[in-house]
Amino acid sequence: MIALNSPLTPDLKKLQKYLEKINDNGWYTNFGPLHDELTEKLEDYLGVKNLLLVNNGTSALQVAAKTLGSESILSTPFSFVATVSAFEWQDNKVSFSDIDRRSYNLCPKSVEEAFYKGCNVDTVVATHVYGNPCDVDAFENIKSQRNVKVIYDAAHAFGIKVRGQSVLNYGDASTLSFHATKVFHTVEGGAIVFKEKENFEKAKELINFGIKPGRGIVETGINAKLNEYQAAVGLVNLEEIDNVIENRAHLFHTYCAGLKDFVEILKWHPEANANGAYMPIRLESQAQLKRVSEALTECNIQHRQYFSPSLDTVFHQNVNYGCSNSKFISDRMLCLPLHAYVTKQDISTIIETAKKGL
Numbered sequence: 001m002i003a004l005n006s007p008l009t010p011d012l013k014k015l016q017k018y019l020e021k022i023n024d025n026g027w028y029t030n031f032g033p034l035h036d037e038l039t040e041k042l043e044d045y046l047g048v049k050n051l052l053l054v055n056n057g058t059s060a061l062q063v064a065a066k067t068l069g070s071e072s073i074l075s076t077p078f079s080f081v082a083t084v085s086a087f088e089w090q091d092n093k094v095s096f097s098d099i100d101r102r103s104y105n106l107c108p109k110s111v112e113e114a115f116y117k118g119c120n121v122d123t124v125v126a127t128h129v130y131g132n133p134c135d136v137d138a139f140e141n142i143k144s145q146r147n148v149k150v151i152y153d154a155a156h157a158f159g160i161k162v163r164g165q166s167v168l169n170y171g172d173a174s175t176l177s178f179h180a181t182k183v184f185h186t187v188e189g190g191a192i193v194f195k196e197k198e199n200f201e202k203a204k205e206l207i208n209f210g211i212k213p214g215r216g217i218v219e220t221g222i223n224a225k226l227n228e229y230q231a232a233v234g235l236v237n238l239e240e241i242d243n244v245i246e247n248r249a250h251l252f253h254t255y256c257a258g259l260k261d262f263v264e265i266l267k268w269h270p271e272a273n274a275n276g277a278y279m280p281i282r283l284e285s286q287a288q289l290k291r292v293s294e295a296l297t298e299c300n301i302q303h304r305q306y307f308s309p310s311l312d313t314v315f316h317q318n319v320n321y322g323c324s325n326s327k328f329i330s331d332r333m334l335c336l337p338l339h340a341y342v343t344k345q346d347i348s349t350i351i352e353t354a355k356k357g358l
Contacts, residue, residue, distance in 0.1 A: 003337060054226060056189060063222070073095070073122075097113070108135050130266065155190075177190045185234075251279075295354065310326040
């Protein structure tokens with residue numbers, strides 16, 4: 001079997017040293033020394049400030065919204081369900097506008113059209129889909145002209161830069177997922193990168209039950225901290241991440257070269273690098289997708305319709321300002337195997353198998 005995803009395996013010898021350090025310290029959670037070390041190293045590696053580690057990417061979205069005072073949100077319908085359910089869970093009002101037909105990201109023009117149609121929100125949430133950066137310049141303009149906050153779901157965008165600067169530095173906050181299936185992981189975990197230091201400080205209190213050191217409970221919070229064992233995995237994996245991203249990006253480009261004449265490949269941001277987070281292909285029709293899926297299944301090659309269905313059809317009670325592109329794309333999108341352990345031979349096999357269904 002060729003697996004769709006295979007999590008990065010931490011080096012056990014290196015991990016053992018960190019685990020021994022944890023036991024020697026007797027400090028297992030609550031902003032421990034490994035937590036702080038990972039925070040510092042991630043800020044340095046990613047080129048960001050105000051990075052707050054949390055227990056998962058869903059919490060990251062929720063805490064970001066709580067910190068910024070978001071109540072009503074305009075979001076993308078083409079993303080993992082948590083991009084919407086995280087806010088629905090805490091009773092934020094969520095509405096949808098459409099995606100761009102080629103980048104698959106939330107379309108700034110569609111967002112503007114939603115505002116013209118009477119959309120009244122305080123926050124826009126956009127996903128860097130498959131790690132492909134949104135039109136961050138356009139959203140910066142919307143942010144200033146419409147006086148709204150912008151949160152980026154950057155779960156797929158670890159290590160991505162636009163014009164040499166981390167994509168995480170755009171918007172009011174960017175959230176990361178460090179789930180085991182991601183390019184970089186801590187088994188479970190995540191992070192929020194805030195534009196403003198004061199929001200970072202507030203969020204740090206929120207993820208610790210609303211406790212402010214020296215003052216006690218200052219507001220209603222939650223427990224969303226990353227523990228020392230997870231931080232240990234992150235520190236080990238971070239040592240290998242340059243090679244991991246370089247390899248995954250190379251595999252991604254190998255796929256693109258082999259498939260670009262047969263299927264639609266997403267239009268990547270022209271001023272951004274790639275991290276090989278996913279290998280999506282867009283088929284011409286649902287019938288063609290079915291044929292390709294059957295060919296892959298017959299050869300024991302895992303694949304997935306990612307993302308499907310369009311989230312406006314899941315949360316159908318929410319206000320929808322038009323999501324035809326999202327529905328079209330989600331019915332025809334397929335993700336092929338891409339992870340640190342896929343080989344060039346695997347990719348050749350996958351490409352030739354996929355072609356049989358076209």
